[in-house]
Amino acid sequence: MSRREAPAQPVPSLAGPASTSQTLDRGLQVLEAVARAGDPLTVAEAAASVGLDRTVAHRLVATLAARGYLQRDSSGGYRLGPTCLALASAITDLRTTARPFLEELGNATGETVHVVVLSGREVVFLDGIESVHALRVGARTRDLGREGPAGRAPAGAIPRALRARGSRGRDRADDHRPGRA
Numbered sequence: 001m002s003r004r005e006a007p008a009q010p011v012p013s014l015a016g017p018a019s020t021s022q023t024l025d026r027g028l029q030v031l032e033a034v035a036r037a038g039d040p041l042t043v044a045e046a047a048a049s050v051g052l053d054r055t056v057a058h059r060l061v062a063t064l065a066a067r068g069y070l071q072r073d074s075s076g077g078y079r080l081g082p083t084c085l086a087l088a089s090a091i092t093d094l095r096t097t098a099r100p101f102l103e104e105l106g107n108a109t110g111e112t113v114h115v116v117v118l119s120g121r122e123v124v125f126l127d128g129i130e131s132v133h134a135l136r137v138g139a140r141t142r143d144l145g146r147e148g149p150a151g152r153a154p155a156g157a158i159p160r161a162l163r164a165r166g167s168r169g170r171d172r173a174d175d176h177r178p179g180r181a
Helices: 022-036 043-050 054-066 082-091 094-109 154-167
Strands: 070-072 078-080 113-119 122-129 147-149
Touching: 022 043, 022 054, 022 078, 043 054, 054 070, 054 078, 082 094, 094 113, 094 122
Parallel strands: none
Antiparallel strands: 070 078, 113 122, 122 147
16 A cells, blocks of 8 residues: 655644644644545654654654554554544444444344454454353443453454454555545
């Protein structure tokens, strides 16, 4: 995949001189640049796209990544992280949207069905329906919103496989940016 070229001009700041935080404004500009990019951005690309010094961009990216707003991929670039998904789901509740599909899949298969999001090496359980069979995997409804190790959680197998597939240059099935498949 080719990287999008950074705009020639820095993104204008919306912050007023005394009424807002310049650091927060710059961090949000970096976040927006990553969201607009077609592929993950390196720190240098993010810095160039918003007109920041690399050192400043590095500190902003490190802070955004530590808080889960950005996530580093295997190429060293950054893309939106699970915290962005959590914020977006507060507006358009992902559980409410996914529930009819979850129920349809559970009814069609008779098996336990989960909605999870891969967050680094953890899976975050968003919703689940238990199987009607005596032998089943629990839906972990008590654990909704909690993280569990993706390596040990059966529900982590598919997101891990899709992420591995994406890291080999194929479809980025774990890319949660709006308008992306």
